[in-house]
Amino acid sequence: MLTGLTIVFIGGDARQIEIINKCTELDATVKVVGFDQLEPPLFGVSHEKLSPGLLVEADVIVFPVVGCDDQGKVSAPFAKEEIVINREVFSAIREGTAVYTGMAKSLLKRMAAEFSFKLIELLERDDVAIYNSIPTAEGALMMAIQHTDITIHGSTCMVLGLGRTGFTLAQTLQGLGAKVKAGVRREDQAARAIQMGWKPFVATDSAAYTGEIDLIFNTIPTMIVTAQIISKLPRSVVIIDLASAPGGTDFRFAEKRGIKALLAPGLPGIVAPKTAGIIMANTICQSISKEFHLRGDEM
Known part of the structure; x- marks a missing residue:
């Protein structure tokens, strides 16, 4: 279970929905940015605007499979407005916070090094x-x-x-x-x-x-x-x-x-988004459980 953890999702396609649903089922507090146009709407989550205040509260942050481009733009096909994350928002991520993505481009890697959050690239895993x-x-x-x-x-x-x-x-x-x-x-x-x-x-x-x-x-x-x-x-x-x-x-x-x-x-997200999403959901949730189990009372 992920009870007591706040997980923030920033953008993403149909694969991300499977991860959000899995985290909700495991009793995490889930906050999402960029899903305000999704039909049917997500259940058991709060819809938020991207801000430093949102990320400073996060125990875990989940980006789309391709985190963001080198201008900070995040893929968000279900969003009303374009999502762009800037340095000020990155700076609000607490040191050591687990930040998941599929693969990170140079901006996300630089921000992880500068602000000491823990960047986890899932597609690097065998x-x-x-x-x-x-x-x-x-x-x-x-x-x-x-x-x-x-x-x-x-x-x-x-x-x-x-x-x-x-x-x-x-x-x-x-x-x-x-x-x-x-x-x-x-x-x-x-x-x-x-x-x-x-x-x-x-x-x-x-x-x-x-x-x-x-x-x-x-x-x-x-x-x-x-x-x-x-x-x-x-x-x-x-x-x-x-x-x-x-x-x-x-x-x-x-x-x-x-x-x-x-x-x-990116064919998995096109031809089999549900299957690809379940793969990512299982991996992320197992990783989060391990991360916070190892950290014990730091939660």
């Missing part, structure tokens, strides 16, 4: 990232089906990066009968690809991007699908870039060549 890789893979398949005129079965698919998302995606494609090529950057990843029955290649080797390729799925968050690589691709290929914005594809050159390239970050 368990959350692995769970999230499932709706990401499903969403990527949905996009592939929508934007091609062939079946996944029998197609030749490249998956760039064998991290948590890339591995799940490659397995899913293989299960549907695709021929999977894995773009790797390390020898251990090449070994894993061979063990799984995928054909490994060096992801930066432009010579590997010739011949029959139907779909490319990129998970590497740096420029990897360069103009040099795109110049060698068949025009019929579809590129689906799953890396966080701005992705790892030269979208300008792809368009110039007439190749369809789609940036698709």
Whole structure:
């Protein structure tokens, strides 16, 4: 139970609703900013305006999956007005307060260092990232089906990066009968690809991007699908870039060549917000319980 704790939610999409509901069920005092347009309305919470006074009372603060941009703007699709958090508001967060987000951009990291609150990036955790890789893979398949005129079965698919998302995606494609090529950057990843029955290649080797390729799925968050690589691709290929914005594809050159390239970050919140929200809710609530259990009487 989270009885006696004040948890403040600042913005967020449908995933955040699942976390709010879970915290309410566990008897926390929940205050929300940016949900005044939600239908049906949230139950058992108080709707607030963002202010230093609100945050100084918070035991825990929860930001959206992408906390805020480097101008302080917070994603809040259910808000009447734009939410922007500034330095004065950040300064009100008490030292040591647990502040949760999915992944933090530079402003949020700087504010955490300056004002000594405890920033917790959930997508850095293996368990959350692995769970999230499932709706990401499903969403990527949905996009592939929508934007091609062939079946996944029998197609030749490249998956760039064998991290948590890339591995799940490659397995899913293989299960549907695709021929999977894995773009790797390390020898251990090449070994894993061979063990799984995928054909490994060096992801930066432009010579590997010739011949029959139907779909490319990129998970590497740096420029990897360069103009040099795109110049060698068949025009019929579809590129689906799953890396966080701005992705790892030269979208300008792809368009110039007439190749369809789609940036698709944040798929869990688009294709399966309830599932993605439950994943985040369980993790946050377990983390909060552990945090305050360890701190004991400091509550």
